[in-house]
Amino acid sequence: MLSLIFHVGSERFAIPSERVDKVLPTVELHRTTQSPRGLAGAFSYRGTVTPAIDLADWLMGTSTPLRLSSRMILIPLDAEPSNQKFALLAERVDELRTIDADILSGQSSAGWSGTLALGPVIADEHGLLQILEIDKLIAEARRMALLPPVEHVP
Numbered sequence: 001m002l003s004l005i006f007h008v009g010s011e012r013f014a015i016p017s018e019r020v021d022k023v024l025p026t027v028e029l030h031r032t033t034q035s036p037r038g039l040a041g042a043f044s045y046r047g048t049v050t051p052a053i054d055l056a057d058w059l060m061g062t063s064t065p066l067r068l069s070s071r072m073i074l075i076p077l078d079a080e081p082s083n084q085k086f087a088l089l090a091e092r093v094d095e096l097r098t099i100d101a102d103i104l105s106g107q108s109s110a111g112w113s114g115t116l117a118l119g120p121v122i123a124d125e126h127g128l129l130q131i132l133e134i135d136k137l138i139a140e141a142r143r144m145a146l147l148p149p150v151e152h153v154p
Contacts, residue, residue, distance in 0.1 A: 003131070004073065005095040008055045009062065012129045013090070014099060015073065019134040021085060023093060024072040037061070039146045040089050045074065052087040053146050064089045075134060077147065086138075086147055099124075099131070 003014035004023070029041030029052055038058025042051050052072060056064040064070060071093035077084040099122070118140065119133040141147040 001099050002096060003099050004093065005097060005129070006071070006073070006090040007092040008064070008090060009060050011060075012127065013055070014129055014131050015075075015088075015134065016131075017096060019075055020073055021076055022074040024074055024087070026066055026070050026072055026089065036145050038141075038144065040064075043072075043087070045085060045087075046083075048083055048085070050074075050085055050087055051147055052089050053141060054089045056089075056091070058141075058144075058146065064091050067091055069094050077138065084148075086141075099129075 002017040004017050004020055005012060005014050007013070024045075027043050029043055031039075031041035035041070038053055038055075040052040040054035040057065040063075042049050044050070054064050056062050070089070070091045072087040072089055073093060074085050074087050077086055118136050119131040121128055121130045123129075138147060142149055
């Protein structure tokens with residue numbers, strides 16, 4: 001599985017590349033008052049208001065530092081292609097690599113109950129790497145009011 005590797009603080013994370021629409025440079029965000037922790041703000045992407053989640057703020061309680069390698073990872077909000085997207089603000093977004101599917105399903109991966117279950121953690125030559133399962137991330141972000149709720153079509 002080809003994955004986009006990035007950092008949140010000193011921790012490494014990966015997102016399956018097929019779930020990533022684009023990787024953008026950071027942009028100025030509009031932040032509203034009383035925003036929940038983790039919601040960095042919103043920006044206009046192709047005329048659509050797009051929420052941006054600061055993963056460092058949401059997961060670690062500190063803001064993502066804006067560096068040359070900080071990026072906005074643009075992800076479709078639904079599995080089907082749509083105009084609705086959201087962005088993950090992350091740092092050191094600088095690597096694409098293949099992760100063996102056998103490692104994800106084997107004894108080399110781990111998960112812990114009682115934690116924010118966003119995907120398995122694997123060990124590789126650089127240390128530990130958490131694989132973010134986008135559907136779980138979206139569900140948890142919606143529960144925390146970081147993303148809009150599911151729209152039900154009558």
